[in-house]
Amino acid sequence: MNTPRPYEETDVIIVGGGPVGLTLAHVLGARGIRCVLLEPRQTPDINSPRCKQLNPRSMEIFRTLGIAEDIRRHSGLPFGWSDRAVFATSLTGHLIERLDQVFALSDVPNSDLVEPAQWCGQDRVEEAFRASLQRRDSVTALWGWTLRDIEQDAHGVTVTATASDGSEKRIRGRYLAGADGSRSTVRRRLGIEMTGSGHKAQFVQAIFRAPGLSAAHSLGRAVQYWIVNERVSGMMGTLDTEDTWWAGFPGAPGDGSPERFRDAVATLIGTDYPVTILATDTWSPRMLVADHYRAGRCFLLGDAAHLNPPWGGFGANLGIGDAADLGWKLAAAVSGWAGPDLLDCYEAERRPMAHRAIAEAVRNMQVLSGDLVQPGLEDDGPAGDRTRATAAVKIRRSKTAEMYTLGFVLGARYCDSPLVRYDDGPAPGSTTSHYQPSTAPGGRLPHLWLGPGRSLFDELGQGFTLVELGSTAGPEWETAAQERGMPLTRLHLHRPDLAEIMGADFLLVRPDHHVAWRGSGHDLDVAELLDEVRGCARSSTSAGMPVTSVSPQAAPA
The missing domain is CATH 3.50.50.60 (FAD/NAD(P)-binding domain)
Incomplete structure (x- = not known):
């Protein structure tokens, strides 16, 4: 045995x-x-x-x-190295368009952002x-x-x-x-x-070293260079300040040899710049x-x-x-x-x-670098300038949603979760590029600064947090949480003005920063609510967990 x-x-x-x-x-x-x-x-x-x-x-x-x-x-x-995406005919070629403050990378302060x-x-x-x-x-x-x-x-x-x-x-x-x-x-x-589903197209990513390349072009710093020309269109960018670069382009080179990759990278750069290919990777969208x-x-x-x-x-x-x-x-x-x-x-x-x-x-995949190619894009003189201006219009129209995604990122909301108590209060929606702060249950807690360098998110507990916006909740919150062994932090903000801005006197925030409930607390069965947001419809008790209370003085938003 x-x-x-x-x-x-x-x-x-x-x-x-x-x-x-x-x-x-x-x-x-x-x-x-x-x-x-x-x-x-x-x-x-x-x-x-x-x-x-x-x-x-x-x-x-x-x-x-x-x-x-x-x-x-x-x-x-x-941080702050660049917040720009550049579109050009090659790294050393003509500039087509430049988009600033992309992907929320900017070091310009934004009160909506914790980080x-x-x-x-x-x-x-x-x-x-x-x-x-x-x-x-x-x-x-x-x-x-x-x-x-x-x-x-x-x-x-x-x-x-x-x-x-x-x-x-x-x-x-x-x-x-x-x-x-x-x-x-x-x-x-x-x-x-x-x-x-999958996509029949293949793409290649190449990692390469190119000492001095960052100083060898005039496009300025960017996190992405979108290269648009009739020979090899793709994207490239630097991974560090020591000229380690990445490049991506559609269609795997025929024999996959280092020479073929170097040729493709040389076309993206616009000149036969000396590079050392470190690695290549072929993939298809899925x-x-x-x-x-x-x-x-x-x-x-x-x-x-x-x-x-x-x-x-x-x-x-x-x-x-x-x-x-x-x-x-x-x-x-x-x-x-x-x-x-x-x-x-x-x-x-x-x-x-x-x-x-x-x-x-x-x-976003509907328009890639190759879809922006137009005859005459690389021409010098007024005719080339007009062609590039036309291409810039298409870039702004087709790529804005891809480059400016704050509404998509921060406006995500769990719309049908059993762990959220929904209401019929205000629930302004965000678009892909425009973030609209909202305390609508299921969404991310809106951010505000409580003082220099002190974020509201810094004060949230590891468990649930009851945010008190001026009013003070009763002791039934601690009692119900302790009976359930449920960690609860009470965070009192001395900002009664926020009740109108946030649309509630109290916010119950989950450990992942999503709002589980908002309200005034009147006629509320706290025990029933806590059971709901922890995935239990019936009351159950266990050994108590500590309930902590903090009361930071909020600074004007």
Whole structure:
């Protein structure tokens, strides 16, 4: 009779150590939840930095986790380096159009933002995550370990993993989160299919070194150079201040040789500039969403759950949002205050967000660099100027929504969540490019500054936060929360004027910064509300959790 192999025990097993899995590790680690992270790579992959843009929503999540500055320090391009996208016939050719303050990268203050966006290659993002993960005592990261098998039962999940040296270990957790990318082993082991479509077009990304190239052109700094000509149209940009560049263009070169890639890059640059190709990667756009995000005690997030085209920069940021959502729910389940329906609501909330992001990216994909080509675009003189002016009109018309996405990013709202109590109060909607702050339940909490460098988001608790806008709530909030073992922070703002601006006297904010409820508190059954927002329709009690109270003096917005 074989004796079962012993296993290590933890609360959550995270498979995949890219930006999404590492975000989840930080979300859980910040709450003291034990987790083990499995990642086959010993070090980040410097040759394929597909993710380059961290949008304001991701950066505000990182701020509340205490790692936003870590990411900015690790970035190859310092914050404020550029907020521009340039369209030109080549890097050394004619300027067609320039768009400023794109992707919310600007260092010009914006009161709607907790944190502006950051341009940062994925390898540098992962370096920052890995370094800061050392501050999470409850997180064990196993670099160089690969998932081999998953077994789950009614009480937990057991995985078998192997190291690069062939050694093996078994790990037992209460839950498992698969953030292991587009070829997810977790998804395959769970038998979950993806539904959607692919695109027949192929694209190539090349990473190359070109010392002195940044100073060799006159287009100025930009995070993206859109190159439009009849020979090779595509995009390019620099990854750091040391002239490591990326370039992307449609149609894989015929034989895939380094010479063919160099020829394509030379056409984008506009001259036979000396470059060293470091890596190439061929890919096709895919628009796929997993049919389910959960199977038993196992969950999918990031590219394991959804794949979308890169135009607009939604991919990694969407996965980071998955981690913020799933993370607080898993923490609640492990800590004992989650209702029976809480974990099921992860899919109910995040799967529609994937479809939303894919739809937006597909719209952006309708006009790419090659679609902007016109005869005479590279001509000198007045005729060429007129052609380029015509092309600039098309660029502004077709690319504004892709470059200015603040409304899409911050205006996202869970419109049909069982964890949100909706009302018939004001709910102004955002467009893709225009963000309209709103406290409508399901949406992100609007931001305001409480003082120099002090954000409202800095004062939110790790659990739920009751924001008091001038009025003071009664003791029934603490009583109901303690009976349920539910962490609740009361945040009193001495700003009665905000009640009219925010449309309520009180806001109940979830751990992921979304508004769960707003109202005056009159005739409110607080216990019933708290049960609703934690995924439990019936009252249940457990050992009390501390209820903290803070009362920062707000500065004028």
